[in-house]
Amino acid sequence: MSKTVLVFDSGVGGLSIYEPIRQQLPGLNFLYVFDNECFPYGELSESRLVERCCQVIAAVLMRHPVDLVVIACNTASTHVLPSLRQMLTIPVVGVVPAIKPAAGATRNGCIGLLATPGTVARSYTHRLIQEFAAHRQVLLCGTTELVVQAERKLMGLAVEMPVLAEVLAPWQQGALRPDTLVLGCTHFPLLKEEIARLLPDALLVDSGDAVAKRVMHLLGSQPETEQNKTSRAYCTRDDDKAARLRPTLQTYGFESLTCLTC
Template sequence: MKTDACPRVLVFDSGVGGLSVAASVIRHLPGTELVYLADNAGFPYGDQPESVVVERCCRLISDSLAQFPCDVIIVACNTASTVVLPHLRAMTAIPVVGVVPAIKPAAAVTRNGRIGLLATPATVRRPYLDNLVDEFAGHCQVERIGHPDLVRWVEESVSGTDVPRKDLADAVAGFHRAGVDTVVLGCTHYPLLLEALRDVLPDVEFWVDSGDAIARRVAFLLDEQGKSGEASRDNRASEQPVRAALFSGPAPEGVAAFMAALGLSPMAVCANWPAQACPATTAASV
């Protein structure tokens, strides 16, 4: 584990969706350094057997920690969080934070008791989602949409491809018909679609995701270790809060600029990792 004063957090996802969580962490904890790890060679996880997801996550996270020791691990992927957390916690003493759809806060803010849940098809199918709804939103009408294309549209937007507004409107039309006033963004990719979603669902009053809750949990875990991510970084770290962005496959075209727009300028972007080494001092240019 790291022993220096600046806390470091590993954010793991199958693609770029975890960048929404990383941005929340930096907003809440500007004194924190991040390592972003994306298993985009295995993307999407919803199409993979659970045993494959567990093996890939544990191996890549272990390799990342060997090069970049961290104080907290965030599994910023709903699909991976449902299957991999017990295995990771058995593998390492470093605290591990998962992500689940923000059903509870959505049930607390809705005015008309009608909630839309926007998730991946894999998340919509999982029994744990039924349990969340039963526990926290049993008094609400919950309209679920698990669309297969939204995550792909986010991944493609990194290189500048526009999100197809008509297709997006068609994909979420069920929320309009159900009259929901609150939508849960049940995949970490979806906050990166928020502007487009607001355009096609102008009557939705509340948009709820897990980013802020995860940031608060990370703050608590760092405090337990006697660390604080709230203090301001020095100028160099402030400009580049991500120590390295590691991709198991080719790095997405334009990812450095995309991250910079989220306040996450990386010091290095590393493709086909760990087969190709990632010197932490390499300037991001992808």
């Protein structure tokens, strides 16, 4: 029987983590839960963030048996994992910016970290840089604009390229130009095509494949197909924006979108 993985985020950014897991382990059952009622998580206090994530995940586990939880959000991962691991008896996997692989991949020694302002400012991020990229030049850019644009894209709306161009302008025109870009928010890989248009020579690095490998390690090999395999999506607020995401969620393999009562 296929095992079930819960992928959790405040918005649709977690789909960039879900998709590599699905590609490497297509026989899994998936639950995708996005807490749009409290989106974005970067605006919550640490205590409220921990409380909210535990609350929503507990509500999901009352409905479904789950074998592993993926916190597909950099902001939540840096705060919530200890509490969740204490609360649950199943594995919990988090997401961190892919600074280590970027440090090994750069050719000119200059890396750009593109993340939310909270991730850029967080001491955890600076410890990662010091540990894995102390010998590299790491340029930091904190933005919430790309989160908004990724959400727009998955709702079927046009990405506002001038907004992206303004965010990335220092790396397009500056004296220091990174040749490797860490997409340090799970929303940002959803804009890979658009970012590549503006920085065509940069290698874009994210955490999706690393998380998928970790899930595979923890769960082991799974059946390639399962007759009763299911994938369901849940939101925490049923509004027009959530409704616009239904067609996109269907293309990712989710047969339904239901509002979760917490």
